Amino acid sequence: MTQTVIVLGAGMVGTCTAWHLRQRGHEVVLIDAKPPGQETSFGNAGLIQREAAEPYPFPLEAAKLWSVATGQGFDIAWRARALLRIAPRLLSYAWHSAPGRHARLAPHYGRLIQACIFEHEALIESSQAHDLVGRDGYRKIYRTQAALDRAGADALRIAERWGVDNRIEDADALARAEPALRQRLAGAIWHASTWSVRDPGALVQSYARDFERLGGTFLQARATALQPQGGHWQVQTSQGPVQAAQVVVALGPWSTDLIEPLAYRPPLFVKRGYHQHYDGPHGLRLPIFDAEKGYLLVPMRAGLRLTTGAELALRDDPPQASQLPGAERCARALLELGAPLAQPPWMGSRPCMVDMLPVMGPAPRHRGLWFNFGHGHQGFTLGPVAGRLLAELISGEPPFLDPAPYAAQRFGP
Ligand SMILES: Cc1cc2nc3c(=O)[nH]c(=O)nc-3n(C[C@H](O)[C@H](O)[C@H](O)COP(=O)(O)OP(=O)(O)OC[C@H]3O[C@@H](n4cnc5c(N)ncnc54)[C@H](O)[C@@H]3O)c2cc1C
Numbered sequence: 001m002t003q004t005v006i007v008l009g010a011g012m013v014g015t016c017t018a019w020h021l022r023q024r025g026h027e028v029v030l031i032d033a034k035p036p037g038q039e040t041s042f043g044n045a046g047l048i049q050r051e052a053a054e055p056y057p058f059p060l061e062a063a064k065l066w067s068v069a070t071g072q073g074f075d076i077a078w079r080a081r082a083l084l085r086i087a088p089r090l091l092s093y094a095w096h097s098a099p100g101r102h103a104r105l106a107p108h109y110g111r112l113i114q115a116c117i118f119e120h121e122a123l124i125e126s127s128q129a130h131d132l133v134g135r136d137g138y139r140k141i142y143r144t145q146a147a148l149d150r151a152g153a154d155a156l157r158i159a160e161r162w163g164v165d166n167r168i169e170d171a172d173a174l175a176r177a178e179p180a181l182r183q184r185l186a187g188a189i190w191h192a193s194t195w196s197v198r199d200p201g202a203l204v205q206s207y208a209r210d211f212e213r214l215g216g217t218f219l220q221a222r223a224t225a226l227q228p229q230g231g232h233w234q235v236q237t238s239q240g241p242v243q244a245a246q247v248v249v250a251l252g253p254w255s256t257d258l259i260e261p262l263a264y265r266p267p268l269f270v271k272r273g274y275h276q277h278y279d280g281p282h283g284l285r286l287p288i289f290d291a292e293k294g295y296l297l298v299p300m301r302a303g304l305r306l307t308t309g310a311e312l313a314l315r316d317d318p319p320q321a322s323q324l325p326g327a328e329r330c331a332r333a334l335l336e337l338g339a340p341l342a343q344p345p346w347m348g349s350r351p352c353m354v355d356m357l358p359v360m361g362p363a364p365r366h367r368g369l370w371f372n373f374g375h376g377h378q379g380f381t382l383g384p385v386a387g388r389l390l391a392e393l394i395s396g397e398p399p400f401l402d403p404a405p406y407a408a409q410r411f412g413p
Contacts, residue, residue: 002026004244005394006235008223008258010036012200012380013372014250015208016387019123021248022216024395029242030211031235033222037204040252041380043275043346045296045307046197047138047287049381050117051155053110053162055356056377057097058090074326075294075309082313089269090312092354108357108405110162112385115400117195119384124203127210132203137165137192138287138298141174145186147292155189165192180283181334188288196287199301200380223251226258226369233368246394248370253315253349255373262366266359266411268374270349271310274321276328277303280338290334295327297334303341306331310350319347352376360389360406364413370394371408 002025007018010032018030030036059065059076068076083090096105124133142148148168155166167190169177174188197203212218221237226247228234233247249255253270277300287298294309308323324345331337353359353374363369372390375382389406392399 003246003394004029006031006233006242006244006247007250008226008235008248009250009252009255010034010204010208010218011039011041011250011252012037012204012207012383013041013252013375013386014248015204015211016123016383017248017250017372017390018216018387019207019211019214020384020387020391021394022211022214024391024397026395028211028216029219029244030208030216031219031221031223031237031242033220033238035205035220036208036218037201040348040350041204041383042201043307043348044200044273044380045275045287045298045305046200046203046300046380047298048116048120048133048195048197049378050113050193050195051158051164051166051191052378052381053113053158053164054102054106055109057102057356058094060094060097074323076312077310077323078312079314079317079320082317085314086269086312089267089354092267093269093352093356096355102356105355105357105405111401112358112382113378114162115385116381117193119388120195123207123210123384127206129203129206132198132206134196134198134286136286137190137194138196138289139169139174139178139188139190140289140291141181141188142186143292148186148189151291152189155191166190167192178285178288180336183334196298197380198299202301223258226262228366228368246368246370248372248390248394250372252373252379253351255351255371259363259371262363262369264363264408266371266374266408267354269352269354270313270315271352271377272313272315272347272349273308273310274319274324274345274347275305275307276324276345277305277341278337278339279303279341280336282335282337284335290330293327293330295323295331297331304335304337315349319344321345321347350376351379355410357406358382358386359408360386361393361403361408364409
């Protein structure tokens with residue numbers, strides 16, 4: 001039976017959820033305070049990461065912890081005040097990251113990632129967004145042979161387990177593949193199955209336009225409250241109340257704001273990140289991740305985008321892009337970077353769960369309320385997969401994969 005459904009949040013996750021619901025004939029209103037794809041789904045690195053079959057664990061090795069604690073690297077930064085507030089969540093994240101536990105939950109992540117290319121393809125085709133997408137992969141580059149050997153062994157293990165095209169390149173092969181690199185490095189892993197998007201926000205907008213073409217409604221309004229009312233859901237918005245039989249919360253890092261008043265407190269925390277564009281004639285052919293330094297360089301429509309690693313801070317703390325100068329220094333030594341294009345740098349928040357799995361499914365205590373958030377480092381990759389799963393569950397169809405590992409119940413009623 002088709003229903004009226006409100007989807008809150010028009011990032012990659014909410015937009016894909018709305019699209020899949022509309023495909024199944026539901027009356028769908030997609031609500032966002034901004035036009036689609038203007039927040040986290042706008043400023044990311046734009047990789048559709050078919051290779052990311054295992055979620056990022058908390059770094060537990062002593063040397064890495066020491067380097068983070070003493071602020072030596074610039075892949076992970078932290079704010080002391082925030083650490084006190086999020087310590088319980090970080091401890092839980094560290095607990096779930098212990099090798100045995102990580103190995104048990106990683107396949108649930110891998111099964112989602114495995115579907116990402118196929119599911120994006122359906123939306124790219126329907127929205128005719130082919131020109132935004134590069135299909136030649138990206139490279140993780142390594143400065144030392146030891147790091148390349150370690151990561152290479154892992155990449156080959158994942159390639160075999162998950163059917164991914166990961167190839168090891170030595171120093172010569174890397175120099176041939178990316179002749180603009182000024183330094184001779186140990187080599188690279190070429191993740192050839194991964195896709196890269198030249199303008200991530202534009203891809204979300206393209207999917208949202210397709211949703212409207214299919215008959216869906218987009219409402220630009222800030223949602224301020226969510227209440228059950230006589231067998232329906234009422235969302236208070238800056239444009240007035242909106243009602244529907246079902247409501248999906250897909251607000252990325254803001255998802256807990258509207259469900260905490262209903263006594264849901266799923267352990268969401270954020271890893272913030274920054275980007276800056278440069279105008280230089282960089283000559284890069286594919287995106288590169290400078291793996292031992294922890295930043296990405298991605299050729300985009302707007303220029304060469306440098307994205308930083310994780311900043312452990314509160315979502316609403318003022319921006320403090322302390323990782324950017326170090327990353328920029330390394331990038332300048334590698335490439336003709338040119339001048340920064342816009343100031344200040346963009347900032348966004350990866351919505352992360354302590355057990356590294358997104359929350360996708362019904363709310364435990366309220367009929368007609370659904371969750372779709374917490375996709376962490378790969379929400380841009382996983383949007384279409386998450387959207388399909390939610391739409392199947394809401395429509396009462398057999399889901400294409402077992403939803404149990406992602407259920408909100410795992411954190412209690
Ligand atoms: C630096 C960086 C690099 C990244 N690189 C990648 C990558 O290469 N590949 C990848 O897969 N992932 C990447 N990610 C992660 C990815 O960007 C996120 O996981 C993903 O964008 C989350 O999507 P979302 O739809 O859940 O959230 P969002 O895109 O943040 O969408 C949430 C929406 O909710 C809206 N909203 C919030 N509150 C309200 C309200 N009260 N009323 C109405 N609307 C509201 C916001 O306006 C927003 O549009 C990266 C993240 C960062 C920070």
